[in-house]
Amino acid sequence: MSDENKQGLQSAFRRKLLMGMAAIPALTMLPRPSFADTPATSAINTTGLAVTDTEVTVGILHSATGTMAISETGSIESEKLAIAQINEAGGILGRKIKIIQEDGASDWPTFAEKAKKLLVNDKVAAIMGCWTSASRKAVLPVLEQYNGMLYYPTFYEGLEQSKNVIYTGQEATQQILAGLNWINKEHGAKTFFFVGSDYIWPRTSNKIARKHVEQHLTGCKVVGEEYYPLGNTQFNSVINKIKLTKPDVIFTDVVGGSNVAFYKQLKAAGIDLSKQLLLTISVTEDEIDGIGGENIAGAYACMKYFQSLDNPNNKLFVPAFKKMWGEKTVIGDVTQAAYLGPWLWKLTAEKAGSFDVDKIAAASPGIEFKGAPEGYVRIHENHHLWSKTRVGRAKLDGQFELVFETKDLVEPDPFPKGYQ
Numbered sequence: 001m002s003d004e005n006k007q008g009l010q011s012a013f014r015r016k017l018l019m020g021m022a023a024i025p026a027l028t029m030l031p032r033p034s035f036a037d038t039p040a041t042s043a044i045n046t047t048g049l050a051v052t053d054t055e056v057t058v059g060i061l062h063s064a065t066g067t068m069a070i071s072e073t074g075s076i077e078s079e080k081l082a083i084a085q086i087n088e089a090g091g092i093l094g095r096k097i098k099i100i101q102e103d104g105a106s107d108w109p110t111f112a113e114k115a116k117k118l119l120v121n122d123k124v125a126a127i128m129g130c131w132t133s134a135s136r137k138a139v140l141p142v143l144e145q146y147n148g149m150l151y152y153p154t155f156y157e158g159l160e161q162s163k164n165v166i167y168t169g170q171e172a173t174q175q176i177l178a179g180l181n182w183i184n185k186e187h188g189a190k191t192f193f194f195v196g197s198d199y200i201w202p203r204t205s206n207k208i209a210r211k212h213v214e215q216h217l218t219g220c221k222v223v224g225e226e227y228y229p230l231g232n233t234q235f236n237s238v239i240n241k242i243k244l245t246k247p248d249v250i251f252t253d254v255v256g257g258s259n260v261a262f263y264k265q266l267k268a269a270g271i272d273l274s275k276q277l278l279l280t281i282s283v284t285e286d287e288i289d290g291i292g293g294e295n296i297a298g299a300y301a302c303m304k305y306f307q308s309l310d311n312p313n314n315k316l317f318v319p320a321f322k323k324m325w326g327e328k329t330v331i332g333d334v335t336q337a338a339y340l341g342p343w344l345w346k347l348t349a350e351k352a353g354s355f356d357v358d359k360i361a362a363a364s365p366g367i368e369f370k371g372a373p374e375g376y377v378r379i380h381e382n383h384h385l386w387s388k389t390r391v392g393r394a395k396l397d398g399q400f401e402l403v404f405e406t407k408d409l410v411e412p413d414p415f416p417k418g419y420q
Contacts, residue, residue, distance in 0.1 A: 038053070038093070038094030038095075039093055039094065039353065041053050043353075043354075044093055044349075044353060044354045044355055044356075045125075045354070045355050045356065046354075046356055047147075047356050047357065047358075048123060049123050049124070049125045049355055049356075049357075050098075050122060050123040050124055050125065051095065051125060051355055052095070053095075054095060054096065055095055055096055055097070055098045056091075056092060056093075056095045056096075056097055056098070056125050056355055057097075057098045057099075057100060057122060057123070057124050057125060058083070058097055058098070058099060058100070058124050058125055058126045058127065058128060058342070058345075059099075059100050059101070059102060059115075059118035059119075059122065059124040059126070059127040059128070059129065060076060060079055060080070060099055060100070060101040060102070060127075060128050060129060061101075061102050061104055061111065061114055061115060061118065061127050061128070061129030061130065061139075062075050062076050062103075062104060062129050062130070062131060063103065063104045063105055063106040063131065063135075064076065064101075064103045064105075065103055065105050065106065066105050066106025066107065066231075067106050067230050067231040067256040067257045067258065068104075068106040068131055068132065068230075068255070068256045068257075069106065069257075070256055070257045070259075070260075070286065070287060070289075070290050071131055071255065071256055071284075071286055071287060071332075071334065072104075072131045072334075073286070074284075074286045074329075074330075074331065074332055074334065074335030074338070075128075075129075075131065075153055075334055075335055075338035076101070076338075077321070077324070077325050077329070077335065078321065078331070078335045078336065078338045078339035079128045079338050079339065079341060079342055080099065080324075081320065081321055081324050081325075081339065082339050082340075082341070082342035082343055083097045083099060083342050084324070085320070086342055086343070086346050092345075092346045092349050092350065092355075093349060093350065093353070093355070097342070100118060100122050100124060102114035102117065102118060104129070104130070104135055106230070106231075106256070108132075108134045108135050108137075108138040109138065111129075111130065111135040111138045111139050112138040112139055112141075112142055115127065115129075115138075115139040115142045115143065115148070115150075116142050116146070118148075119142065119143070119146040119148040120146060124148070125149075125355045125357075126148070126149045126150075126151060126345050126357075126360070127139075127143075127148060127149065127150045127151070128150075128151045128153075128338065128341045128342060129150060129151075129152070130150065130152050130153075130154070131153070131154050131334065132154070132199060132200075132201060132255065133154075133156050133157060133199070133200045133201035133204070134199045134200050134201070136150075136152055136154075136156070136165075137200060140160075140162060140164070140165070143162070143164040143165065144162065144163075144164050147164065147357050147358070148164060148357065149164055149165075149166070149345075149357045149360055149361065150164060150165045150166070151165075151166050151168055151338075151340075151341030151342070151344065151345060152165050152166070152167050152168065152169070153168050153169050153334050153335075153337035153338035153340070153341060154169045154334050154337070155169040155170045155171075155175050155281065155282075155303070155304075155333065155334070155337075156169060156170075156171060156172075156201055157171070157172055157176075157200070157201050157204035157205045157208065158171035158172040158173065158208075158413075158414035158415065158416070159172075159204065159414060159415060159420060160414060161382050161383060161384075161414055161415070162383070163361045163383075164357070164361070165383060166341070166344060166345075166364060166379065166383050167383060167384045167385065167412075167414075168337040168338070168340045168341055168344065168377075168385055169304075169333070169334060169337045169385075170303075170304050170384075170385075170387060170389070170412070171384055171412055171413070171414045172205060172208045172414075172416065172419070173410070173412070173413045173416050174304070174387065174389055174410045174412060175281055175302050175303070175304070175389065176205055176208055176209050176212070176281060176302075177208070177209075177212050177416070178302060178389040178406070178410070179279055179281060179300075179302030179389075179391065180192075180209060180212055180213060180217065180251075180279075181217075182302070182391055182404055183249055183277065183279050183300065184217050184220065186404070187248070187249075187277055188248075189220070189248040189249045189277060190217075190219055190220045190221070190248055191220070191221055191222075191223045191245075191246075191247045191248045191249070192209075192213055192220070192221070192222050192223065192247055192248070192249045192250075192251050193222070193223055193224040193225075193241075193242050193245060193247035193249070193250050193251065194206045194209065194210070194222060194224065194225040194226070194251050194252075194253075195226050195227075195228075195235075195238055195242075195250065195251070195252045195253075195254060195262070196226075196227050196228075196252065196253040196254060197227065197228060197229070197230050197232075197253065197254050197255045197256070197258060198227040198228055198229050198230070199230065201253065201255075202227065202253040202254070202255070202282075203227065205253050205281065206225060206251075206253065208416075208419045209222075209251060210222050210225070211418070211419055212419070215418075223245045223247050224238075224241055224242070224245050224247065226238045226241070228254070228258065230255070230256060230258065231256065231257060231258060232258050232261070233257075233258065233260075233261040234261070235258075235261060235262045235265045235266075236265060236269070239265055239266060239269045239271070240269075242271070243269065243271070248277055249277045249278070249279055250276065250277070250278040250279070251278075251279050251280075251281075252278065252279070252280045252281070252282065252283070253280070253281050253282045254280075254282060254283075255282050256287075257290065259282070259283055259287045259290070259291055260287075260290045260291050263283075263291045263292075263295040263296045263299075264291070264292070264295050266278075266295075267294075267295050272298070273296065273297065273298035273299045273394075274297065274298035275298075277300070278298075278299040278300065279299075279300045279301070279302060280299060280300070280301045280302075281301070281302055281303075283296065283299070283301055283394075284301070284303065284332025284333045284334060284335070285306070285307050285330040285331060285332040285335075285398060285399065285400070286330060286331075286332035286334070286335060287332070288330070288394065288398045289330050289398060292398075293394065293395060293396045293397055293398035293399075294396055296394045297394050297395055297396045298393065298394065299393070299394045300391055300392070300393050300394075300403070301391070301392050301393075301394065301400060302389065302390070302391050303332075303333035303390060303391075303392065304333060304337075304374055304387045304388055304389060304390055305332075305333045305336040305337070305373065305374040305390070306333070306390065306392045306399070306400040306402060307330060307331040307332070307399060307400075308392070308399045308400055308401070308402065309373070309374065309375075309390075309402065311373075311375055313371055313372060313373050313374075313375065314373040314374070317331075317336075317339070317373035318331060318373075330398060330399075336372075336373050336374055339373065340369060340372055340377065340385075343369050343371065343372075344364075344367055344369055344379065345360070347367050347368075347369060348360050348363050348364050348367050348379075351363045351367065361383075364379045364383060365379055365380065365381040365383075366378065366379065367379045374387060374388070375387075375388065376409070377409075378409070380411065380412050382412060382414055384412030384414055385412060386409040386410065386411055386412065387409055387410060387412075388405050388406045388408075388409055388410065389405065389406045389410050390402060390404060390405040390406075391403050391404040391405075
């Protein structure tokens with residue numbers, strides 16, 4: 001993608017974010033609670049957080065600029081939607097939520113710096129934020145040092161558990177292993193070529209995926225594995241290798257704006273995704289908005305949420321999101337998982353009767369959100385979510401057709417035996 005195109009995308013994202021707050025939709029997800037007796041601030045905030053008799057302050061920390069803005073803008077939008085709906089319903093413990101937003105700017109040290117600012121200077125009660133594992137890893141020591149709470153929305157590699165994080169996306173067993181099992185069983189896939197962005201999540205995810213392919217799928221092997229820097233726009237070399245090796249499956253975890261170039265160049269090279277199996281664990285409707293449906297139609301994605309899901313919760317969520325952010329906006333897996341963060345925090349604070357981080361951490365296991373657009377979710381003792389695994393096939397219109405979903409919720413297992 002040219003610098004001019006990147007700047008245009010980012011400008012459009014910023015305009016959309018500024019305009020969206022002027023169109024807060026009416027709350028339809030949950031009934032309005034009644035706060036007859038608002039608890040005293042001294043009783044629900046014993047650690048000096050930014051809580052007054054009328055407000056509680058949270059931080060939103062995502063990339064509004066840089067290569068990751070194409071993916072993270074949706075998270076900002078959905079978190080603001082959830083907070084607007086919660087405020088309209090009366091807030092949390094009788095207090096409206098105030099937002100302080102910071103831009104991680106697709107730069108991991110900046111994420112750490114902004115997280116410290118939010119916790120130390122602003123004394124936010126919680127942070128909704130991060131997307132890449134690199135940004136989360138940069139923020140984690142800050143959270144643990146200053147005892148902050150992060151609601152992290154992205155599917156990720158697992159191999160982590162912290163008192164200071166609630167992981168609202170899926171870990172590897174719920175996404176990577178399930179997706180590989182499905183494509184092996186349903187399509188008889190035996191050979192895999194891995195293509196990823198060059199940072200911790202794709203490399204660790206592919207390490208887990210390789211072990212699964214070579215040790216758990218009979219007669220299967222990895223025939224190629226390539227990585228490219230974030231923001232890379234030249235994929236002709238790896239595409240030539242794919243054409244030479246002829247893998248049954250292209251397995252991709254390329255992230256951010258690089259996806260636009262990758263899928264356009266695949267098509268330009270004559271790779272027809274209606275015939276060549278491609279399984280992505282990183283492209284959602286948000287990225288397809290930039291890629292173009294015509295460049296990715298036929299590809300499969302393993303996620304827990306697609307905008308096209310047909311359930312009562314999602315039928316309320318999608319129109320509310322579009323009312324706030326525009327009819328042409330789309331909603332991907334991480335966008336939906338980000339929407340869960342403020343709601344889960346609200347439910348946990350009300351159970352704990354406090355905004356104190358230690359009390360929030362202790363009260364989180366077992367919290368249920370029955371209004372989740374993906375369907376019912378529940379927080380596990382390991383701070384990850386029970387959720388379903390789904391596979392969708394990309395269509396020309398940029399949406400996914402659901403082709404598989406687990407019958408039951410999948411228990412999160414961030415430390416799967418034999419994959420560490």
